[in-house]
Amino acid sequence: MSTTLSIHKPVRDKEKFLIFGSPLIGEGEIEEVVASLTSGWLGTGPKVARFEDEFRAYKGAPHAAAVNSCTAALHLSLLAAGLKPGDEVLTTAMTFCATVNAIIHAGATPVIVDVDPKTMNMDPERARAKIGPRTKAILPVHFAGRPCDMDALCGLAERHGLALIEDCAHAIETEYKGRKAGTFGDFGCFSFYVTKNIVTGEGGMVLARKPEDNARIKTLALHGMSQDAWKRFSDEGYKHYQVVEPGFKYNMMDLQAAIGIHQLKRIDACWEARRRIWALYNEAFAGLPLGLPAPVEPDTRHAYHLYTILVDEARTGVSRDEFLRRMNAENIGVGVHYLAIPEHPYYRKTYGWMPESYPHATRVGRQSVSLPISAKLTEQDAADVVAAVKKALGA
Numbered sequence: 001m002s003t004t005l006s007i008h009k010p011v012r013d014k015e016k017f018l019i020f021g022s023p024l025i026g027e028g029e030i031e032e033v034v035a036s037l038t039s040g041w042l043g044t045g046p047k048v049a050r051f052e053d054e055f056r057a058y059k060g061a062p063h064a065a066a067v068n069s070c071t072a073a074l075h076l077s078l079l080a081a082g083l084k085p086g087d088e089v090l091t092t093a094m095t096f097c098a099t100v101n102a103i104i105h106a107g108a109t110p111v112i113v114d115v116d117p118k119t120m121n122m123d124p125e126r127a128r129a130k131i132g133p134r135t136k137a138i139l140p141v142h143f144a145g146r147p148c149d150m151d152a153l154c155g156l157a158e159r160h161g162l163a164l165i166e167d168c169a170h171a172i173e174t175e176y177k178g179r180k181a182g183t184f185g186d187f188g189c190f191s192f193y194v195t196k197n198i199v200t201g202e203g204g205m206v207l208a209r210k211p212e213d214n215a216r217i218k219t220l221a222l223h224g225m226s227q228d229a230w231k232r233f234s235d236e237g238y239k240h241y242q243v244v245e246p247g248f249k250y251n252m253m254d255l256q257a258a259i260g261i262h263q264l265k266r267i268d269a270c271w272e273a274r275r276r277i278w279a280l281y282n283e284a285f286a287g288l289p290l291g292l293p294a295p296v297e298p299d300t301r302h303a304y305h306l307y308t309i310l311v312d313e314a315r316t317g318v319s320r321d322e323f324l325r326r327m328n329a330e331n332i333g334v335g336v337h338y339l340a341i342p343e344h345p346y347y348r349k350t351y352g353w354m355p356e357s358y359p360h361a362t363r364v365g366r367q368s369v370s371l372p373i374s375a376k377l378t379e380q381d382a383a384d385v386v387a388a389v390k391k392a393l394g395a
Ligand SMILES: *Cc1c(COP(=O)(O)O)cnc(C)c1O
Pocket: 068, 069, 070, 071, 072, 095, 096, 098, 099, 141, 167, 169, 170, 190, 191, 192, 193, 203, 204
């Protein structure tokens, strides 16, 4: 019996595997990190203060508190919102698990809301239907960098006296009707994780509206010690600190801020680079049997954090998971953002959430594929992604 060996020639060579979400790191970051190392001040210090100030200025916010992740930012914001056990917090069924876990760790009860199938953001009408006597806060996520319907959500928060906490992990550059994401509510929480639009390795930021919330978050982020305790070893002489409540170890390091300061300087250029890739993908995929991101709504700014396509097996003849496997075989890194929250066993078991009760989030989670859209991508990289998508679809 003779066999024909078909040699698979991938779109990219194995050694050139396109890593999903690989960050663009410049000389500025490298020199600043080395300078921090040489100075001997690695931990929380003047560079964190500078990064807070520059980020605050970029967002036009009154206060900023740097922390070591967006998860920490969410946790501290929920604590500062004064939630008590039994209080309910509305959030979206289409988010990263950290959003929901932060609510649980703050001692409150998460209540998830299905998304609008076009925007993939929390559906305000469905959110309204879930508001009850125990609802104390609402925690929307600007999914992929597309702003939520903030007129509707702010209206809900106001009418029902709810704290508003924005998960802006995807939404550093996002704007809605001229206003920046993270400045609508009581707290805006940002991530500088390695795949996000600004990276510090691990890192996060809280923009609190009220000065007392900002102060509480800074205290809680460093063991509950009285403020500016990080200066206790400075050349101003040893200073005693006082613990005013049991806090956490959520402070950002100067080593991380050193990276962030230079990332922030390039934010607009990187946004523009991602916007171009977004437009290139839209054009290249227009005739394919894929679900593409909805157009950017008028009077908004999309952060272009994720470019997600929907692979519906009924239309493509290829399952989502097979599509993921094929992209990987072409040496293109892809992601899934996200399996809907009720797909995870812990939440199903603990809260009784069923995927079929959140049909839009569940369908998105089962069909979604995130393609690389980092500012680091060259034109050739983007062309390789397009070629691999077409090949994976058998088009
Ligand atoms: C990444 C992410 C987080 C968590 O951010 P970390 O900085 O990794 O803690 C929270 N919410 C969403 C929507 C995210 O994408």
